[in-house]
Amino acid sequence: xxxxxxxxxxxxxxxxxxxxxxxxxxxxxxxxxxxxxxxxxxxxxxxxxxxxxxxxxxxxxxxxxxxxxxxxxxxxxxxxxxxxxxxxxxxxxxxxxxxxxxxxxxxxxxxxxxxxxxxxxxxxxxxxxxxxxxxxxxxxxxxxxxxxxxxxxxxxxxxxxxxxxxxxxxxxxxxxxxxxxxxxxxxxxxxxxxxxxxxxxxxxxxxxxxxxxxxxxxxxxxxxxxxxxxxxxxxxxxxxxxxxxxxxxxxxxxxxxxxxxxxxxxxxxxxxxxxxxxxxxxxxxxxxxxxxxxxxxxxxxxxxxxxxxxxxxxxxxxxxxxxxxxxxxxxxxxxxxxxxxxxxxxxxxxxxxxxxxxxxxxxxxxxxxxxxxxxxxxxxxxxxxxxxxxxxxxxxxxxxxxxxxxxxxxxxxxxxxxxxxxxxxxxxxxxxxxxxxxxxxxxxxxxxxxxxxxxxxxxxxxxxxxxxxxxxxxxxxxxxxxxxxxxxxxxxxxxxxxxxxxxxxxxxxxxxxxxxxxxxxxxxxxxxxxxxxxxxxxxxxxxxxxxxxxxxxxxxxxxxxxxxxxxxxxxxxxxxxxxxxxxxxxxxxxxxxxxxxxxxxxxxxxxxxxxxxxxxxxxxxxxxxxxxxxxxxxxxxxxxxxxxxxxxxxxxxxxxxxxxxxxxxxxxxxxxxxxxxxxxxxxxxxxxxxxxxxxxxxxxxxxxxxxxxxxxxxxxxxxxxxxxxxxxxxxxxxxxxxxxxxxxxxxxxxxxxxxxxxxxxxxxxxxxxxxxxxxxx
Numbered sequence: 105x106x107x108x109x110x111x112x113x114x115x116x117x118x119x120x121x122x123x124x125x126x127x128x129x130x131x132x133x134x135x136x137x138x139x140x141x142x143x144x145x146x147x148x149x150x151x152x153x154x155x156x157x158x159x160x161x162x163x164x165x166x167x168x169x170x171x172x173x174x175x176x177x178x179x180x181x182x183x184x185x186x187x188x189x190x191x192x193x194x195x196x197x198x199x200x201x202x203x204x205x206x207x208x209x210x211x212x213x214x215x216x217x218x219x220x221x222x223x224x225x226x227x228x229x230x231x232x233x234x235x236x237x238x239x240x241x242x243x244x245x246x247x248x249x250x251x252x253x254x255x256x257x258x259x260x261x262x263x264x265x266x267x268x269x270x271x272x273x274x275x276x277x278x279x280x281x282x283x284x285x286x287x288x289x290x291x292x293x294x295x296x297x298x299x300x301x302x303x304x305x306x307x308x309x310x311x312x313x314x315x316x317x318x319x320x321x322x323x324x325x326x327x328x329x330x331x332x333x334x335x336x337x338x339x340x341x342x343x344x345x346x347x348x349x350x351x352x353x354x355x356x357x358x359x360x361x362x363x364x365x366x367x368x369x370x371x372x373x374x375x376x377x378x379x380x381x382x383x384x385x386x387x388x389x390x391x392x393x394x395x396x397x398x399x400x401x402x403x404x405x406x407x408x409x410x411x412x413x414x415x416x417x418x419x420x421x422x423x424x425x426x427x428x429x430x431x432x433x434x435x436x437x438x439x440x441x442x443x444x445x446x447x448x449x450x451x452x453x454x455x456x457x458x459x460x461x462x463x464x465x466x467x468x469x470x471x472x473x474x475x476x477x478x479x480x481x482x483x484x485x486x487x488x489x490x491x492x493x494x495x496x497x498x499x500x501x502x503x504x505x506x507x508x509x510x511x512x513x514x515x516x517x518x519x520x521x522x523x524x525x526x527x528x529x530x531x532x533x534x535x536x537x538x539x540x541x542x543x544x545x546x547x548x549x550x551x552x553x554x555x556x557x558x559x560x561x562x563x564x565x566x567x568x569x570x571x572x573x574x575x576x577x578x579x580x581x582x583x584x585x586x587x588x589x590x591x592x593x594x595x596x597x598x599x600x601x602x603x604x605x606x607x608x609x610x611x612x613x614x615x616x617x618x619x620x621x622x623x624x625x626x627x628x629x630x631x632x633x634x635x636x637x638x639x640x641x642x643x644x645x646x647x648x649x650x651x652x653x654x655x656x657x658x659x660x661x662x663x664x665x666x667x668x669x670x671x672x673x674x675x676x677x678x679x680x681x682x683x684x685x686x687x688x689x690x691x692x693x694x695x696x697x698x699x700x701x702x703x704x705x706x707x708x709x710x711x712x713x714x715x716x717x718x719x720x721x722x723x724x725x726x727x728x729x730x731x732x733x734x735x736x737x738x739x740x741x742x743x744x745x746x747x748x749x750x751x752x753x754x755x756x757x758x759x760x761x762x763x764x765x766x767x768x769x770x771x772x773x774x775x776x777x778x779x780x781x782x783x784x785x786x787x788x789x790x791x792x793x794x795x796x797x798x799x800x801x802x803x804x805x806x807x808x809x810x811x812x813x814x815x816x817x818x819x820x821x822x823x824x825x826x827x828x829x830x831x832x833x834x835x836x837x838x839x840x841x842x843x844x845x846x847x848x849x850x851x852x853x854x855x856x857x858x859x860x861x862x863x864x865x866x867x868x869x870x871x872x873x874x875x876x877x878x879x880x881x
Contacts, residue, residue, distance in 0.1 A: 109367050109472035110359060112407045112415050113386060113400040114156040118146055123390025125173040126380040131184040131201070135160070136380060136388055138396055141169035145189050147201065148396070155405045157398070163199045165206035166191035168525055174220040176228065188228060190217030192525065196230055196240070212238055212245045215255075223261035227851035229268055231256030237270045239283070239809070241848050246809035247283040252276070260299040260307065266816075266853025267321065269307060271296030277309055279321060282816030282852050283809070291317055291325050300341045300348060310336035310350055316360075331358055331365040331453075340381045349387050351376035355424075355479075357389050357399065358453070368453025369399060370468055370479040372418040420478035424466055439464060445476045457482065505557060520549070528553040619873045620836030625752035625759070625794040627707055628787070633669055636700050637662050640687075643694040651690055657683045665701055668708040675710045688727065692737060699731075699743035703750055712754035716761040725765055732772045738781040745773060745787035752794040759798055766795060766807060770814045777821035785822045789830035792818060796834035800841070808838050808845045812852060819857045825870050828861060832873045839880055846880065855881040 121141035129135045134150040135157075147161040169192045176186040176198075186207070187199040196210035196217055215233035222228055228240040237249040237256050249270060258271035268280040277289035277296055294312035301307050302318070306326070310316045314336060316329040334353035341348045347361045353375055359367040373391035380388050386400045397415075400406060407415070439459035449456075449469025456476065458465045464482035469475075503521040520535050522528070532549035536542070640661065644653050653661070664680040684705065687698040705711040715724040731744040748769065751758030762769065769791075776788045792814055799807050815835050822828060835854065839846040849855075861874040 108401075109470075110369060110387060110399040110401055111472075112412055113398040113405045114407060114411070115415065116148060116157055116159075116396040116398070117394070118159050119144065119390075119394045119396070121169070121394050122375070122377060122392045123394060123396055124169070124171045124377050125189075126378045126388050126390050126396075127173045127175050128380050128382055129175055129185070129187075130177060132160070134382065134384065136382065137173050137175070137187055138378075138390055139170035139173045139189050140390075140394070142394075143168065143170060143191075145170060145173060145187060145197075145199065147187070155407075161201055161204070163187065163189070163197075163204050163206075165189070165197035165199070165209065166193050166195060168192035171216060171218045172220045174222045174228075176222045176226055177224075179226060188220055188222065190220050190230060190232075192216045192523075194232075194234075196220070196228075208243050210240055210243065210245070212248075218255065218257055219259045221259045221261045223268075223851050224263045225847040225850045227261065227848070229259045229261050231259040231270055235272070237268070237280075239268070241805070241844055241851070244805045244844065246805060246848055247813060249278075249280050249283065249285070251278055251285045251288075254295075257295060257297050258299040258309070260301055261851075262301060262304065262307070262321070263851075264304045264853065265321075265856065266851065269299050271299050271309055275311075277319070281820075282854075283813035284817050287321075287323050289319055289323060289325070291328075294335075297335065297337050298339045298350075300339045302341060303345055308339055308341070308348060310339045310352075312336070314352070314354075316348075316350060327363065329360060329363070329365070331360075331368075332356065337376065338378045340379050340387075342381050342385060343383060349379050349381060351379045351389055351391075355422075356453075357387065359387070366452065367472075368468065370419060370477075371397065372415075372422040372480075416477060419480065420465075422480035424480040424482045448474070449476065455479070507552070507556065520553075522553055522557065524557060528557075617836075617876045619869070619876060620833050621800050621840035622793065622797050622833055622837045623800075625749070625797050626790050626830070627750045627753050628703060628746040628790070629707065631669065631700065631704050633665055636697050637665065640697040640701070643690075643697060647690055647694060651686070653683065653687060657686075661687065661701065665704065668701075668705045668711060673709065676705075676708070681711070681714055692740060696737070696739045696743055699740060699747060703743055703747040706747055706750040706758060707753045709754055712751065712758045713756070716751060716754065716757040721761055725761065729765070729768060729772065732769065732776075734775045734778060738779060738784055741776055741779065742781065742783045742787050745776065745784065745791050748773075749787065749790050749794055752798065762795075763798055763807075767810055770795065770810060774814050774817050777818055782824040782827065785824050785827040786830065789818060789822065789827040789834070793830045793834040793837070796837040800837050803842075805842075805844050805848075808842065809848055811838055812845070812849055812854070816852055816854055816857060819854070825864065825867055829867070829870045829873060832858065832861065832870070832877055836873065836877045836880065839877075850881055 119138065119140040119142050123138050123140050125139040127137050129137055132149050135147055137145055137147050139145045143164065143166050145163040146159050148157040149160045150157055170189050171192060172190040174188050176188060178185040182200060184201050189197045194213045194215060194217065197206040198208050200207050213230065213232040213234050217230050217232050219231035220228065226241060229237060230240065231237045233255040235252050235254060235256060237259055239246045252270065252272040252274050254273035256270050256272050260269045262269065266281060269277060271277045273295040275292050275294060275296065278285050279287045292309065292311040292313050296309055296311050298310040299307060305321055307319055308316055309319065312335040314332045314334055316336065316339060317325050318327040319325055332350065332352045332354055336350050336352040339348055339350045350358045355370050355374055355376065357369040357371065357376060357379065358365050371391055373393035375392035376389055377392065378390040382388065386398055386405065388396060388398050390396050439457050441459055444456060444458060445467060452471040454469040456467050458467060465478055466480050466482055467476040468479045470477050504524050505522045507520040507522065518539050522531055529550045532546055532553060535549060536545055641658060644658065660680050660683055664676050664684060667674050667676050684701060688702060690698055714720060728744060728748060731740060748762060751762050773788055773791055776784050792811065795811050799811055815831050818831055839849050855878060858874055858877060861870055862878055864871040
């Protein structure tokens, strides 16, 4: 039998400091994990009596406080799953249930790791105060998501679509697909602190602006929920995927059902940092007093009358700082006396202030109990100033102190943020460096910190469980190719060179996959030399005098083109190469025949070496990068992409140079997806394929992640079947023979992107290749 409201089930003591994060586990069933500023993570399992929990496992691995936790689902290697924690030491620790020490530690962030989310196939997403999010697989960072301008407080993975969400102190939420920002959600007026997934199309966010917002992934804000009176730190969704709970700086847990706040539970701690909902619907909350509390609707799991009375006594003896803004402006002389409590409340969670002599007591109306419950004594101040470890937000991050430093009289004052866990000398050193100040001030600034923090260090807080992260001050809201290996039914790129089996008969249905992994780069070889030279001569007459080629120059270029277009490896002369480079500087509107010559020339070993090594390589690289832009003429866009593709014909020179420029070239080239020219799209997809070919045999998982991201982005825009086919071959090549790349592709949801091509029968190679890729995924 279930009652109509949540009541205390149990209180769990174990952590010595704030409980900053909570997560439900898949194993053991019904258990959860907590992390704390005491640098530990603890697993709590349900008691056999069906009420209460016991600490089963304690993990240590961080050198500073632990701020977040998530669970990686069980797999063949780790059948009980993995526990992942992020901390103020900039690290991510990954634990099993078999050891108190980390299985491994992920390093890469440059500041506190404050949010974590696990996706399919072991993918992990982290958010940090360093303004970035990182995507991890096993022990490697696959990609870094950059775009926010302040700390990333919240991250979540939408596993079905391969989307990733990040919420930041810059007040925005960003949605990422395969490493690229697809959309930015704007609406919150302060730091975004938490995210929760409702379903494949909707999610929730909470913020320091004391609101919860419901969003569609298309960008529309469907609803804004009001109720909290201070910062909201965390939210968690019930198993029904509709109702949710929130916790925040107003000392409350709030339960939202059918779109309204149906119950408000006050706690005897100021900051309610974290919450999670168990599979049975019970709610777990962690707070600044170091205690974990579980609330339940189930009668059989409700605490005893004595335990509930103890909880209410703790609540009634708590002190409330009116500076939080939770209770509005208070004039003690205008407050009513106890007789006002004889009148019933009008809604769940309603508060009343009662004057008792010179004291002010706060009461909250409980609909389920039909009575007013005392929730604390209102005091003039809880000492929440900087000098008493007040809570301060600076640049989207929380600090125990933010001092104002005046180095030069009459000069601008500077902000110096400091946490009691920091080394004052190191903070002073960094402060001087950041503000370009003379190192002679080091002793002065460090001693200022020590004097004004009265020597506070981690662990020096009293036993009264004041907020050890930020002290007792409180927040207030308002802050056409060839050279391909033949395959069944003919070259899958050109249709030529029909496959012939070993017995000399033409192949029919291929038993094995003839498409990938692709071993050799694809180049663009075909050309009509007569037309190229004719167009070159025609346009030479319209260029400026200083750029015009002489008759002998044109003859030398014609000879050069003949050399690089024939199988005989006659070496071009240095003079011919100089003339080609001179012509390559022609204006954008007439340079295309020169680019065509350059495209053909890059297949020649001597030309490839000349432009892709030594002194010319930097000049040539800059030339290519300047030409790969969306503002160029379509013909030039196509030819420059084909030129880059042909650079891959030399493993020793062109491929090495192109691989060194991979990230830059791919980021610029993918912008070409916005054009409507199918030849540009085919050249783009070929370029991506050539990168996949070069990455296939290596262990550069970051490079493969970059390539997968680009494939995914191109799949969203390209429609020409030849371009799609080349992307499918690139995808198959990247994920072949590499379990990590395969897992990443699965987690990015590329199978849902390509599935529609499995039914394509014209050309048949598209459907065939797609089905081979889907079998791997």
